[in-house]
Amino acid sequence: MKDLKKIIPGAIISVLLIGAILYFVDFQTMWKAIQNANYKILAGSIVLSFLWMFNRAKVWQTLLRDKPKYIDVLFAASEGYLLNTFLPFRLGEIGRVFLLSRKTGIPFGEILPTVVIERVVDLAFSAALLLAALPYVADAQGSEKIGYLVGGLVLLGLAGMYLLAKNNQWALRVFHRVSQRVPALQKLGGGFLESFLEGLGVLTNGWLFVRFLFWMTLNWGVAFFAYYLITLSFFPQTQPQWILFVLGAAAFGGAIPALPGGVGTFEGAVSGALFLFTGDQSTSLAVALTARLYNYLNSGVIGSIGLAREGQTLSGVYQQLMNLRNKPQAETPEQPNS
Numbered sequence: 001m002k003d004l005k006k007i008i009p010g011a012i013i014s015v016l017l018i019g020a021i022l023y024f025v026d027f028q029t030m031w032k033a034i035q036n037a038n039y040k041i042l043a044g045s046i047v048l049s050f051l052w053m054f055n056r057a058k059v060w061q062t063l064l065r066d067k068p069k070y071i072d073v074l075f076a077a078s079e080g081y082l083l084n085t086f087l088p089f090r091l092g093e094i095g096r097v098f099l100l101s102r103k104t105g106i107p108f109g110e111i112l113p114t115v116v117i118e119r120v121v122d123l124a125f126s127a128a129l130l131l132a133a134l135p136y137v138a139d140a141q142g143s144e145k146i147g148y149l150v151g152g153l154v155l156l157g158l159a160g161m162y163l164l165a166k167n168n169q170w171a172l173r174v175f176h177r178v179s180q181r182v183p184a185l186q187k188l189g190g191g192f193l194e195s196f197l198e199g200l201g202v203l204t205n206g207w208l209f210v211r212f213l214f215w216m217t218l219n220w221g222v223a224f225f226a227y228y229l230i231t232l233s234f235f236p237q238t239q240p241q242w243i244l245f246v247l248g249a250a251a252f253g254g255a256i257p258a259l260p261g262g263v264g265t266f267e268g269a270v271s272g273a274l275f276l277f278t279g280d281q282s283t284s285l286a287v288a289l290t291a292r293l294y295n296y297l298n299s300g301v302i303g304s305i306g307l308a309r310e311g312q313t314l315s316g317v318y319q320q321l322m323n324l325r326n327k328p329q330a331e332t333p334e335q336p337n338s
Contacts, residue, residue: 021267021285029282033234037286041233045294048226053078053298055222059215063114063202068104075306076100079317082303085296086314091321093119098324099310099317113199117161121213122251124154125220130248136241137276158203165200172197223247230294234287235278242277249273250291266292 057074064073080096087095093115101108131148164171202208224243231246232238249269270288275281307313 018267021271024281025271025285026282030286033283033286034290037290038233038236041229042290045226045229045233046297048222048229049294049298050302052219052222052226053081053302055215055219059212059219060114060118062208062212062215063117064106064111065202065205065208067106068100072100072103074302075309076103078299078302079306079312080303081295081299082307083314083317085299087318087321091318094324095317095321098321099312103310107198109196110199113161113196114202117158117200117202118216120154120157120161121216124158125216126248126251127154128248129220129244130252133241133245133248136239137245161200162203165197165203168197168200220247226294227291230290231274231287234283234290235274235280239277242274245276246270246273266295 054074057070057077060077061068061070061073076096076099079099080092082092083095084090084092097108097111097115100106101111127148202212224247227247227250228238228240228243231243249272250266252269267285267288270291271281271284274284274287278284307317
């Protein structure tokens, strides 16, 4: 019942946005746009879709200091994105940490901060793209403030995590001092905190962080060209600055509470951003739906292969994650039988 209550706000937002889309879009026009799309150009975006996932796995492996094998990171990342498509509360993020921990034996708490860092830097890139595109958008009043606000919060978050990693021993002493009156809290959080701070250590390794930023920049570059090809296949007059705004809007749309997979929020963000440039809501929605398919394609194929080779199912992983929520997370999740 508690989980159901948590879903309700996101479900309401998704339903309202879907209702707005249904009201404003001419589906006959949208269908014609899909029929008349340039599928040769779209084929290029499919290739880039898989390249994006291969590159994304390298981003995560770099944050993990190359400890796990690349193939394990690739399948765990893909499985996580696939889980996000179907499960609420973005459980795919926890799911990929859980699955990679089981495969590699790396503590759950050590992997978790790498996902946090990855997502925070994603927000920084999306804010930068949004701000870069604003001079070309005539009707985006207020977006600049949102971009600066998110960018500022991201920088503060990274600075806070850096200070925590830099002063990890001090943080542990403070935790133990505060929790010594509550033995259960100390037992529950002590081991997990040590692993978490170990994972944050990537922020204090300058060369490693530079490598991470290189792969992350390349990853966003692949996404830019993929979305450019998708949009170009529907709008031959597509300009690069459109894609800057679309990518930034899509990232912010994905951060809004919604049904699993960002249903409604993603389509609303992408089609709304394109509408500002094209004035064509129906064809813009066709682009958004194609972009969603692009997002599903790589995780669906690679993630399904990963789950199959490990003998896992979506429902099985979901049940394991629910069990994990009810257990102390001070220790690494149980290793699978070999």
